[in-house]
Amino acid sequence: MKLSKEQIEKLAGLVRLELSEEEKERFSGEIASILSYVEKLGEVDVKGIELDGVEISNIYGKDKSEPCEISQAELLKNAPMTEDGFIKVKSVLE
Amino acid sequence: MTINMKLNEFTIKEVVKGLEEKRFSSLDVTKDCLNSIKKQEKDLNAFITVTEELVLKQAKESDSRRAKGGTLSTLDGVPVAIKDNMAVKDFPTTAGSKILEDFVPSYDAFVVQKLKESGAVIIGKTNMDEFAMGSSTESSHFGSTKNPHDLERVPGGSSGGSAVAVAADEAICALGSDTGGSIRQPASFCGVVGFKPTYGAVSRNGLFAMASSLDQIGPITKTVEDAEILFENICDYDKKDSTSNEKGIETVGKNNGNIDLKNLKVGVLKDGFGDGVEDGVKKNVVETVERLKKEGAIVEEIDIEVLKYALAVYYVLMPVEVSSNLGRYDGIKYGYSVEKEKDIEIKNLLDVYSKSRTKGFGAEAKRRIILGAYASSAGYIDQYYLQAKKVAVKIRQEFDKIFENYDVIISPTAPTTAFKLGEKSDPLSMYLGDIFTVPANIAGLPSISIPCGKVDGLPVGLQITGQRWEDKKVLSIARAIEKVISGQE
Numbered sequence: 061m062k063l064s065k066e067q068i069e070k071l072a073g074l075v076r077l078e079l080s081e082e083e084k085e086r087f088s089g090e091i092a093s094i095l096s097y098v099e100k101l102g103e104v105d106v107k108g109i110e111l112d113g114v115e116i117s118n119i120y121g122k123d124k125s126e127p128c129e130i131s132q133a134e135l136l137k138n139a140p141m142t143e144d145g146f147i148k149v150k151s152v153l154e
Numbered sequence: 155m156t157i158n159m160k161l162n163e164f165t166i167k168e169v170v171k172g173l174e175e176k177r178f179s180s181l182d183v184t185k186d187c188l189n190s191i192k193k194q195e196k197d198l199n200a201f202i203t204v205t206e207e208l209v210l211k212q213a214k215e216s217d218s219r220r221a222k223g224g225t226l227s228t229l230d231g232v233p234v235a236i237k238d239n240m241a242v243k244d245f246p247t248t249a250g251s252k253i254l255e256d257f258v259p260s261y262d263a264f265v266v267q268k269l270k271e272s273g274a275v276i277i278g279k280t281n282m283d284e285f286a287m288g289s290s291t292e293s294s295h296f297g298s299t300k301n302p303h304d305l306e307r308v309p310g311g312s313s314g315g316s317a318v319a320v321a322a323d324e325a326i327c328a329l330g331s332d333t334g335g336s337i338r339q340p341a342s343f344c345g346v347v348g349f350k351p352t353y354g355a356v357s358r359n360g361l362f363a364m365a366s367s368l369d370q371i372g373p374i375t376k377t378v379e380d381a382e383i384l385f386e387n388i389c390d391y392d393k394k395d396s397t398s399n400e401k402g403i404e405t406v407g408k409n410n411g412n413i414d415l416k417n418l419k420v421g422v423l424k425d426g427f428g429d430g431v432e433d434g435v436k437k438n439v440v441e442t443v444e445r446l447k448k449e450g451a452i453v454e455e456i457d458i459e460v461l462k463y464a465l466a467v468y469y470v471l472m473p474v475e476v477s478s479n480l481g482r483y484d485g486i487k488y489g490y491s492v493e494k495e496k497d498i499e500i501k502n503l504l505d506v507y508s509k510s511r512t513k514g515f516g517a518e519a520k521r522r523i524i525l526g527a528y529a530s531s532a533g534y535i536d537q538y539y540l541q542a543k544k545v546a547v548k549i550r551q552e553f554d555k556i557f558e559n560y561d562v563i564i565s566p567t568a569p570t571t572a573f574k575l576g577e578k579s580d581p582l583s584m585y586l587g588d589i590f591t592v593p594a595n596i597a598g599l600p601s602i603s604i605p606c607g608k609v610d611g612l613p614v615g616l617q618i619t620g621q622r623w624e625d626k627k628v629l630s631i632a633r634a635i636e637k638v639i640s641g642q643e
Contacts, residue, residue: 068524075477075527076484076504077520078512091525093582098466098529098538106544119396134260138488149486150493150503 063088063095162186162233162323166380169326170228173220180220180231183326184213184275187233191278191324199299200309200318202238203246204278209233212275219273229387230273235325237316238279239286240371241360242266249362250282250294250312253483253490253514263360264395265329265371265388272387277325280315284516285480286336286364288312289587290578293518298575301343303612307572310340316374317344327384328374333364334468335568335591337372338603342567342615345605347636348374349381349629352622353598354399355406356385357392365475366397368468368595378604378633385625405623413630415638416450419560424457426565426590434609435566439616442606443564445638456563458552461593463545468592469585470529470542477526480519485510521581550597557621562631565590567603567615590617600625602632606639 063071068088072079079087132145141148161183164172172178191204216231225231236242239249241259243266248254262270269276283293291299291314299314301307302322309318313330317340320328330337332350341348349372356371363369373384391400422443427436447453484507485491492498492509500506515523529538556563568587578584594601599619606616618635620628 063528067528071524071527071531074531075481075523076507076511077515077523078508079520083517083520087521087524090521090581091528093580094469094525094585095528097582097585098470098542101463101466101470101541101545102537104460104463104541104545104548106541106548109544109547111540111543111547121393130260137260138257140485140491140493147487150500150506152503 062092160186160190160323162190162326164326165376166229166232166327166383167377169232173231180213180216180275181210183231184209184233184277187277187323187325190322194322194324197300197305198302198318198322198324199297200280200315200322200324201235201278202248202250202281202296202315205245208245209275209277216273216275226271226273227387229269229383231275233275233277233326234269234384235277235280235316235319235328236266237282237313237328237330239282239331239362240266240329241362242276242279245276245279247279247362248295249286250284250296251514251516251519252295253510254362255295255490257489259360261360264357264392266360268388268390280313280319280328282315283312284519285362285476286312286331286333287476287518287522289335289339289584290573290575291315291340292575293516295516300575301572303345304572307574307612308343310343310568310572312336312340313348313374314340317341317346317348320344320346320374320376327376327380329371329384329388330374331361331369331371332595333368334472334588334595337374338591338601338615338617339568339588341374341603343572343613345608345613346374346376347378347381347602347604348372349385349602350594350600351385351389351625352402352406352600353595354397354402355389355600355623355625357390357395357398359392359394363479365472366479367475368472370595378602378629378636381602382626382629385629389625402623406625413627413634415446415634418446418451418562418631420446420451420453421456421556421560421563422453423461423563423565423590424455425461430586430589431566431569432571432609435568435570435614438607438609438614439564439566442616442635442639446635449638454560456556456560458556460545460548460552464549464593464596465585465589467542467545467549467596468588470538471546473522473526474530474539475526476519476522477530480515480523483511483514485514490514518581546596549593553593553597553599553621561620562628563619565617567591567617571609571612571614594619598622600628602628604632604636604639
């Protein structure tokens with residue numbers, strides 16, 4: 061079951077990737093062969109199997125602020141564009 | 155320990171003893187490791203970053219602590235290599251990806267913090283498959299790592315750099331991470347010990363997430379005893395990882411004691427010796443199993459029907475989680491960004507995301523991100539992701555039943571010895587090599603690979619897997635089996 065070019069393009073758009081024509085072709089073949097391998101999961105009878113409460117459940121932190129030992133300047137030093145202690149981004153619309 | 159051994163060839167145990175007896179200093183051991191790195195890196199490429207001044211500074215600090223009688227722990231002064239997906243403050247941490255090429259963390263991963271608190275010397279950051287995606291270390295943006303047993307072969311992966319650093323005596327020990335075998339398989343290919351602890355035993359805070367329901371950090375060492383020493387240092391509750399399991403961690407300490415091979419109940423996977431397993435691998439593992447029987451172990455063949463779906467489960471769950479986890483790399487907060495490129499036209503914010511990700515990620519990362527998006531998208535999520543989740547629960551239940559009757563399960567770690575660089579160009583054929591390692595990740599089980607002889611000069615690994623939170627039991631059984639194997643050689 062090969063993925064169509066349109067399907068690959070749609071998926072790439074969703075995950076914010078631009079693919080070359082060559083990549084579209086290659087990925088659609090490779091992904092199809094992986095999908096046909098995992099197809100067999102459908103054979104397993106999973107009636108009665110619940111997905112909730114397997115050993116661990118959600119752990120919520122208290123809604124309480126804690127001091128951060130890392131300074132703002134340190135945290136921002138890896139950001140490509142900053143201004144006045146903020147991360148600067150391109151305009152959302154053209 | 156022979157007279158002519160260089161200090162970098164020592165185990166943790168031997169280094170600790172020598173330091174305590176003041177026969178040498180941490181600086182001596184560290185310099186020997188650095189020399190070994192200088193001599194071999196051109197061929198091996200096990201490290202992405204080694205910052206000599208920082209390394210020497212740590213060793214000198216350790217020595218001065220010791221001179222004043224104030225060592226922090228038994229590990230004080232021992233050189234450790236860290237896989238490059240764990241944050242080390244002020245050390246570039248790349249996860250083997252172009253997208254993090256210039257990233258310098260402003261904090262330490264929990265495990266790194268633990269090692270620093272124990273006085274260990276962080277010698278460098280090791281090479282790995284991009285974001286730990288791969289079984290050969292070939293997908294690293296920084297070039298492949300080579301297997302020290304044969305430079306034309308892969309070291310395994312994704313923790314290939316850590317396994318090579320230990321196997322080639324560039325470090326005394328190392329940390330790796332294991333999502334589907336990434337500690338155990340390279341340990342197997344390089345002839346060292348690799349241990350994946352129970353899920354929840356070691357905090358992943360500061361580990362760059364690949365597939366969060368499977369990722370676990372663990373030691374790569376020269377002996378099982380060393381693996382235990384390193385594991386004890388990093389196994390601790392951490393509130394910053396919501397899967398860090400306080401109760402479980404408490405019970406780990408209690409499951410100890412020397413294990414007698416006599417009457418040990420060992421399950422041997424029927425498929426562990428089936429088609430697809432190389433004859434040499436089969437032979438070495440079968441011989442060891444026979445030796446265990448002679449030592450009085452009760453060995454029985456077990457067949458876990460649902461395990462034949464384990465790889466399929468893995469190759470659905472993992473990419474779905476990857477797709478989500480790698481969403482954070484968007485060229486805005488940190489990492490590679492096209493905003494810094496002058497010759498690329500950027501129209502808007504969307505362009506920054508797409509172009510940064512497109513240029514920053516390698517082929518394997520892109521493939522898995524897209525596959526994961528597909529398997530979790532509307533219309534397919536029931537068929538793929540949710541079905542895989544349910545089969546995963548079933549696998550876990552089957553293991554629970556097996557461990558009611560058996561102490562451990564034994565199999566080869568990988569169906570083959572180290573393959574040649576470039577040999578597995580088709581992703582699916584690479585994925586199939588994870589067949590024996592993946593189940594422990596799916597069920598959260600502690601699992602260790604120990605050297606089990608060689609075939610044509612290439613190491614074979616034996617895998618020992620136990621029940622959740624019986625890490626210490628698995629380690630002591632591994633130690634007993636290690637002894638049997640070394641007597642065999």
